[in-house]
Every structure is written in C-alpha cells, then in structure tokens.
Amino acid sequence: MLFKRSFTSKSVPEALWKLGRLNHIAIATPDLAKSASLYKNILGADISEPQHLPNHGVTTVFVNLGNTKLELLHPLGEKSPIQGFLDKNKSGGLHHICIEVDNIHNAMKELKAKGIRCLTDEPRIGAHEKPVVFLHPKDCAGVLVELEQS
Numbered sequence: 001m002l003f004k005r006s007f008t009s010k011s012v013p014e015a016l017w018k019l020g021r022l023n024h025i026a027i028a029t030p031d032l033a034k035s036a037s038l039y040k041n042i043l044g045a046d047i048s049e050p051q052h053l054p055n056h057g058v059t060t061v062f063v064n065l066g067n068t069k070l071e072l073l074h075p076l077g078e079k080s081p082i083q084g085f086l087d088k089n090k091s092g093g094l095h096h097i098c099i100e101v102d103n104i105h106n107a108m109k110e111l112k113a114k115g116i117r118c119l120t121d122e123p124r125i126g127a128h129e130k131p132v133v134f135l136h137p138k139d140c141a142g143v144l145v146e147l148e149q150s
C-alpha cells in the first residue's frame, strides 16, 4: 500500500541559513600594480582603488565583472595569511572563493557541528564592511571558502 507523504510546515523544519550568490573570487598576486594594470589596461575592466586592510593582512583591488567580482590580494604587514600561499605559488594564483550566506552565525554553528573548521571563532568585518568567516580548505575539497553575510 502506498502512503502519500505530505510536506507541511510542521514536517519540514525551516533551514536556519541558506547559501547565496558568488560574491568574489580572490587571486593572490606578488605584484598588485601589475595585476591591477592587466585587468584595467589590457582586459579593459572597471577596477577599484587599492584598499589596505591591516586587520586581514592584505591590500585588495576589486575588479568589477558585473555578475561577480575578482579580489586581487597582496600581503600587507609581516604576518599576512596569504604569505605562505605566495611562497608556494611564486607567480600567484587562485586563492579563495567567497559565497554569500543569509545568516553567518547559524551557518558557522551548523558547519562546525558537521566537522568543517571555521578559521576564526567569530566572524570578522571583511572588505565590504560585512561579517566574513573562512572555512579550512582541507574541509572544502581543497578550496579556501570565505562566507560573507549578505
């Protein structure tokens, strides 16, 4: 005998958070001026002024692509989190992806419970003045993932 399963608001608990749009793809570079010039003068993109983020140990230039952004990253200060990556990848390369979430605290709680390492205990304010958190690349198919509150 077949039973029809009914999905009511009672039987399906509402998700505590949801993954949203791709916010940016970050590229670490040993020469920020050269990489910015590549996108602006050779590829003809719209780019931002450099922004120094001492709390994150990086200087960024954003490249606006319309549907998403590129974040060009260069180390700032002596303990930059991207220095090790640039030591291993001398010409630079793809560093992380950033995906928006609608509730970063709920996301962190659930991901931690599922064994995904968050690289800080609390979100920090990121390049867009919104809370961000990074997830360990070894727990995310080899890709460093940044979550940003939408």
Ligand SMILES: C[C@@H](C(=O)O)C(=O)SCCNC(=O)CCNC(=O)[C@H](O)C(C)(C)COP(=O)(O)OP(=O)(O)OC[C@H]1O[C@@H](n2cnc3c(N)ncnc32)[C@H](O)[C@@H]1OP(=O)(O)O
Pocket (backbone or CB within 6 Å): 026, 053, 056, 058, 071, 073, 081, 082, 084, 085, 094, 095, 096, 098, 119, 125, 126, 127, 128, 132, 134, 136, 137, 138, 142, 143, 144, 146
């Ligand atoms: C402003 C903000 C914003 O947009 O709002 C930003 O983006 S700030 C962007 C900069 N900030 C961040 O990246 C913060 C989060 N990142 C970090 O805390 C760090 O970069 C780590 C991800 C923990 C890696 O640190 P570090 O390179 O010193 O550690 P490690 O050499 O021990 O690396 C551990 C393993 O992870 C690998 N690994 C390191 N960086 C990686 C990356 N970007 N993508 C994929 N794998 C990576 C290493 O090769 C190594 O693998 P093997 O053991 O197999 O060799």
Ligand SMILES: [Co+2]
Pocket (backbone or CB within 6 Å): 024, 026, 071, 096, 098, 146
């Ligand atoms: Co980023």
